[in-house]
Amino acid sequence: MAHKSVEAPYSGFGRRSTAEDVTAGLDLRGKTILLTGCTSGIGLETMKTLAKCGGHVIGVGRTQKKADMAWRSVSDSNMEGYVTPIGCELEDFGAVVDLAEKVRAMNMPIDTLICNAGILGRPKLEIIKGIEKQFAVNHLSHFILINQLLDQVKLSPQGRVIIVASDAHKNTPMGGIDFSNLSGGNGYSALKFYGQSKLANILTARKLAQHLSGTEATANALHPGFVRTNIFHNLPTFLNGPLKLLARPFMKSLSVGAATTCYLATSPKLVQISGQYFSNCNMANPSALGRNDALAQRLWETSENLVSDYLR
Ligand SMILES: NC(=O)c1ccc[n+]([C@@H]2O[C@H](COP(=O)([O-])OP(=O)(O)OC[C@H]3O[C@@H](n4cnc5c(N)ncnc54)[C@H](OP(=O)(O)O)[C@@H]3O)[C@@H](O)[C@H]2O)c1
Numbered sequence: 001m002a003h004k005s006v007e008a009p010y011s012g013f014g015r016r017s018t019a020e021d022v023t024a025g026l027d028l029r030g031k032t033i034l035l036t037g038c039t040s041g042i043g044l045e046t047m048k049t050l051a052k053c054g055g056h057v058i059g060v061g062r063t064q065k066k067a068d069m070a071w072r073s074v075s076d077s078n079m080e081g082y083v084t085p086i087g088c089e090l091e092d093f094g095a096v097v098d099l100a101e102k103v104r105a106m107n108m109p110i111d112t113l114i115c116n117a118g119i120l121g122r123p124k125l126e127i128i129k130g131i132e133k134q135f136a137v138n139h140l141s142h143f144i145l146i147n148q149l150l151d152q153v154k155l156s157p158q159g160r161v162i163i164v165a166s167d168a169h170k171n172t173p174m175g176g177i178d179f180s181n182l183s184g185g186n187g188y189s190a191l192k193f194y195g196q197s198k199l200a201n202i203l204t205a206r207k208l209a210q211h212l213s214g215t216e217a218t219a220n221a222l223h224p225g226f227v228r229t230n231i232f233h234n235l236p237t238f239l240n241g242p243l244k245l246l247a248r249p250f251m252k253s254l255s256v257g258a259a260t261t262c263y264l265a266t267s268p269k270l271v272q273i274s275g276q277y278f279s280n281c282n283m284a285n286p287s288a289l290g291r292n293d294a295l296a297q298r299l300w301e302t303s304e305n306l307v308s309d310y311l312r
Pocket of ligand 1: 036037038039040041042043061062066088089090091115116117118119137164165166167223224225226227228229230231232
């Protein structure tokens with residue numbers, strides 16, 4: 001049984017390190033990595049990097065066609081590993097269960113499950129099955145996927161669940177998770193609900209780490225940084241315009257933005273590290289709410305109730 005320590009050693013990497021830097025010299029042949037959101041941004045770069053190092057990446061995109069296109073875009077002669085592209089619309093919880101069934105049928109351990117797909121919602125409220133869309137896609141769909149595939153992760157000699165969260169989890173003026181308004185019907189702001197969904201990501205990794213205690217598997221969450229990706233396209237024009245013009249020079253490139261995910265996915269230094277939050281390739285402090293075990297427990301139970309029809 002792994003002893004899970006609370007302090008990760010200094011990685012030797014930092015805010016300018018790239019995905020290539022953190023994976024240099026690593027051989028991922030024989031490792032299977034399932035990654036959601038492989039068709040764009042941080043996910044596409046993560047898939048490219050991990051497959052280049054020899055990993056088998058099960059790349060999940062919104063549709064089979066999009067996943068196929070992403071796979072073709074990263075495949076070249078330098079790639080030591082390979083990609084299995086699969087389509088899954090994460091808004092459709094039944095499709096998430098179908099995805100898990102397909103993956104279980106491959107009959108192989110999952111060494112790393114990377115919950116990366118995410119949206120920053122539109123200014124106008126959107127609801128999926130009675131739940132605000134960002135909470136549904138960013139949190140609940142991954143909550144289902146983790147539940148469905150956890151046995152496969154535990155089959156790996158040292159399985160890892162990695163959840164791409166965000167420092168935006170600190171923007172939760174509703175007191176963390178507003179359980180009385182998960183539909184958004186009693187008041188909605190895209191940025192606040194994005195923050196809430198990202199806090200849910202961190203609390204899920206924290207609670208999952210407790211469930212995995214006594215096994216060899218680990219769970220951690222991360223902030224990738226402020227990265228030049230498509231995620232900002234739903235912002236209103238008055239914010240998106242200045243963001244593109246003024247903030248662009250301060251944003252991370254894709255390769256730097258994917259570094260912390262790739263570090264968590266591959267570093268031998270992290271074998272015993274679980275329940276932590278990372279940024280710039282090192283441990284970081286989430287907000288006090290992100291360390292609140294009572295809130296994590298309540299979120300876990302609420303999520304189980306909300307998606308009970310889709311759990312194993
Ligand atoms: N960029 C940043 O500055 C930043 C900062 C903090 C955290 N993050 C987090 O990083 C993660 C990756 O985001 P990104 O910045 O790389 O954004 P991105 O370029 O927009 O990529 C998001 C990925 O998630 C997929 N996705 C979204 N909704 C989906 C759905 N309903 N079903 C299936 N796939 C879906 C997208 O597919 P489509 O292309 O088909 O939409 C895309 O592949 C997210 O969890 C985000 O919250 C990003």
